[in-house]
Amino acid sequence: MKHTELRDILHRIDHKGYPAYKDTRGRYEFPEFTLSIDHVQGDPFASPSKVSVLLSGKRAGFPEDLWKETCRRIALQDYLLRQFGRRIEKVSFKAKGSGKSGLMSVSRPGQEVLSRSACEINKDSGDILLRMEVGFPANGRTVNSRELEKILFEFLPECVKGALFYKALPAKEIADWVNLASDQQYIREQLKELGLTAFVADNAILPRESGVSGKPLGQAVPFHSPKSLEVTMELPFKGTIKGMGIKKGITLIVGGGYHGKSTLLKALEAGVYNHIPGDGREYVITDDTAVKLRAEDGRSIQKVDISMFIHNLPNGKDTKAFITEDASGSTSQAANVVEAMEAGAGVFLIDEDTSATNFMIRDELMQRVVHRDAEPIVPFIDRVEELYRNFGISTILVAGSSGSYFHKADCILQMDKYEPVEITEFAKEQAKQFPLPSTSIAEHGQVNFTRKVLRDKSFLDDRVKIKTMGRDSISVNREIIDVRYVEQLVDSEQLSALGYLLKYAYTNLVDGKKTMQQVVDMLCEQLEKGGMANICGGSYLPCNFAMVRRQEIFACMNRYRKLKV
Ligand code: ADP
Ligand code: MG
Secondary structure, eight states: OBHHHHHHHHHHHTTSBGGGGGGGOEEEEOSSSEEEEEEOOSSTTSSOEEEEEEEOHHHHOOOGGGTSSHHHHHHHHHHHHHHHHHHHHHHTTTSOOSTTTTOEEOOOOOSEEOOBTTEEEOTTTOOEEEEEEEOOOEETTEEOHHHHHHIIIIIHHHHHHHHSOGGGSOHHHHHHHHHHHHHHHHHHHHHHHHTEEEEEETTOOOOEEETTEEEEOTTOOOOOOOGGGEEEEEETTTEEEEEEEEESSEEEEEESTTSSHHHHHHHHHHTTSEEOTTSSOTTEEEOTTOEEEOOOTTOOEEEEOOTTTBOOOTTOOOSTTEEESSOOHHHHHHHHHHHHHHTTOSEEEEEGGGSOHHHHOOOHHHHHHSOGGGOOBOOGGGTHHHHHHHHOOEEEEEOSSOOGGGGTOSEEEEEETTEEEEOHHHHHHHHTTSOOOOOOOOOOOOOOOOOBOOOOGGGTSSOOOEEEETTTEEEETTEEEEOTTOTTOOOHHHHHHHHHHHHHIIIIIOOSSSBHHHHHHHHHHHHHHHHHHHHHOSSSOOSOOBOOOHHHHHHHHHHOTTOOO
16 A cells, blocks of 8 residues: 555544554555554553564665675664664654553664564565554544654654665764674684684673673773683684684683683673674674573473482482472582583583582582482582583583682683683692592483473463563463573563464474474574564564574473473
């Protein structure tokens, strides 16, 4: 339909009851773009209406080289979304009325560059699709379509013109934004070539402004690689860059309290994502399968084979298929380790601060007093080498209080007033005087990953209700999935995506025969093929999804308390 017809509809329904707005649903050709009203809210206080803007690639005029390659396209999408968001913010609530009248909003990305349903560029045509929310204006509960006319015919076209056309935007800034993504991608590929698990560039700013802000701390001490770990790379755009390369194997980060150990580890956790220019961690890149592991008392565990760490429990429970509704510190961390193996993690990131001590180590005195036979836990320290040797999984571990890991580490870093110093030789020499108790622990060998996911009848009903509570939890049919301690989830939109992925898995894939790995593999395949559109079904795609890794999909499924295997 032509946009003039939308105007006619708006004039016709003015002052009618709010449901009359439903007549506006449809697609309308505007001079510069196509407007699609995908979903209309039921009343002015309900969640706002869903509107999308489609702009042809030809008109938008972005050179192909900015969007042909996937990583560059994701960066350009992110850039456009931010531009558009900045403009939308200025006109939001300029149209007035009751409830959410006049609201205009799009996703607000943080420091990470994630692929999002809010802005998608077609990889063949370069067409730009932008999804947003608009509160259709009302007086009380009657339609105020004059105000909606302002939004759709004035504010929105202005924002589109200012934010989605190449000509209207600073070319250099866009090129820098997109080129950074190529450089980041290059570093990530180089990690594999060079046998590294992570790279931290010189001059990176690691600490954040505060516990609730992702922005860089002002006046921070910039990072500098110790000479012995220095790696040089030739990036396609930035050129030569130097920094610290963390090799595969076992890396220990030690140092006094408050010297920046956890800050370094946090930066490595975040390094599975790309960061925006100005973040400080632009060139801090970690193997993209790396998983942060921690204790998580109280979580549920469904038939996870934690026998490599825990056996002979006093209550006789089977630890080859361990079940609990309320895990202890050590069993939760054991399950987190094994589930991360199941999810294909190539690197474990562990901070002593958030670990169960009895899971990590046992000192000699304790071993003498409490005999091994009376201790169900084989601590992580006795498995960390096997994990690398037999499973190819590297560990980067922060430890401030126990020297035991000196014996196991291939590389030891000391954080000294926020400066890393390599002390491997010195620490190894010192460690000789404190040998580990000579107990021989047999290799564990295979871990069982064959648990099959059983059907869940709460998904039989078509109307599965999915809600997210910030960055903390997802509610699926009122069942709360607590993901607070899945620390590499960084954005509430990732939680929305996870909710829908879980629903898709249960309604389309789970049949009682497929293993957890098979279910998640198939989910990832679907995502790869058709993105979230493939997962959601329905008449329109919600505007609030952000990309998640397979590791977080596993984490979400594993924390669903109705999971039965
Ligand atoms: P640790 O884990 O060694 O006890 P943290 O990593 O928690 O120490 O850091 C302690 C404090 O120092 C934090 O408030 C952090 O923001 C700050 N900090 C960390 N790295 C730097 C840095 N490079 N420059 C300035 N402050 C930093
Ligand atoms: Mg710490």
